[in-house]
Amino acid sequence: xxxxxxxxxxxxxxxxxxxxxxxxxxxxxxxxxxxxxxxxxxxxxxxxxxxxxxxxxxxxxxxxxxxxxxxxxxxxxxxxxxxxxxxxxxxxxxxxxxxxxxxxxxxxxx
Amino acid sequence: xxxxxxxxxxxxxxxxxxxxxxxxxxxxxxxxxxxxxxxxxxxxxxxxxxxxxxxxxxxxxxxxxxxxxxxxxxxxxxxxxxxxxxxxxxxxxxxxxxxxxxxxxxxxxxxxxx
Numbered sequence: 001x002x003x004x005x006x007x008x009x010x011x012x013x014x015x016x017x018x019x020x021x022x023x024x025x026x027x028x029x030x031x032x033x034x035x036x037x038x039x040x041x042x043x044x045x046x047x048x049x050x051x052x053x054x055x056x057x058x059x060x061x062x063x064x065x066x067x068x069x070x071x072x073x074x075x076x077x078x079x080x081x082x083x084x085x086x087x088x089x090x091x092x093x094x095x096x097x098x099x100x101x102x103x104x105x106x107x108x109x110x
Numbered sequence: 111x112x113x114x115x116x117x118x119x120x121x122x123x124x125x126x127x128x129x130x131x132x133x134x135x136x137x138x139x140x141x142x143x144x145x146x147x148x149x150x151x152x153x154x155x156x157x158x159x160x161x162x163x164x165x166x167x168x169x170x171x172x173x174x175x176x177x178x179x180x181x182x183x184x185x186x187x188x189x190x191x192x193x194x195x196x197x198x199x200x201x202x203x204x205x206x207x208x209x210x211x212x213x214x215x216x217x218x219x220x221x222x223x224x
Contacts, residue, residue, distance in 0.1 A: 032210060043114070043201050044153065046212025087153075093210040096143060096166050100153040 004088045009105040012082075018075040020104050022088030025069040030092055033064060035073045036100070037084040044087065044100070047073065078108045112136065114216035116202050122222045128190040131219045133202030135184070141165075141205045142185050143213060144177060148198035156200075159185060192223045 005023040012018040024033065035047040048055055048062045050071070055062045061074040075082055087103040115134040123129050135142045144156040156175070157167040161182035170177070174193070179185040189196055199220050203213035 034212060036212070041217070043203070043215030043217050045215065049210060049212060096158040097155040097169065098145075102152065 004090055004101055006088050006104045011107050011109055012078045014080060014108055014110050015077055018078040018106055020073040020086050023070045024090045027068050027090050031090045032093055033071050034089040036087045039084040080108050083108045114202055114204050114214050116216035116219050118219060120220045123192055125194055125223055126191045129192055129221060131187045131200050133185045133216060135204030136214055139204035139206050142179060143203040144187055145201040146198050194223050197221055197223045
């Protein structure tokens with residue numbers, strides 16, 4: 001699976017949008033982009049995934065560039081409970097070996 | 111619906127002892143996965159069950175680790191004998207099918223080998 005690059009940390013003000021970038025310049029045509037997060041002492045939580053179209057669900061939006069080499073996870077109105085490590089993962093849909101990497105530690109501040 | 115349940119939540123054992131971790135997946139989920147994060151490292155895949163069969167165990171570190179899923183329901187991960195480097199958090203996840211949807215993870219078992 002392709003490798004991803006994320007900033008190690010980001011801050012966001014409560015109530016503002018949090019935009020988390022991810023670079024995946026070596027992504028293949030059959031690889032999806034997944035986002036998970038891990039809130040302290042909990043297991044990873046699935047957020048959203050996409051192939052090439054932008055996606056939105058009740059938790060977040062995923063914007064994938066046209067060349068698919070990068071993406072952005074958007075939390076539209078960040079709350080203190082969104083403080084977590086966010087992982088961008090690229091994988092073929094049926095590949096069990098998800099590579100979590102180091103992720104981005106997002107801190108939402110009051 | 112109940113989520114993925116793991117127990118114990120914490121376990122402290124001495125080097126050389128045996129520990130068994132248990133995972134109860136979401137009811138009806140045929141696919142069960144084990145992952146772990148050892149100290150300072152990334153979360154890594156260990157193995158994947160489809161019902162009671164091991165579909166992929168390429169991530170199992172060595173033969174001190176034995177995973178079972180009798181009857182295709184809950185799963186156990188036994189470490190025998192435990193070594194210091196086995197310390198970390200062991201996560202279990204489940205999914206209804208092998209496909210594009212994300213997995214549901216449990217809260218993990220924190221294993222400390224002293």
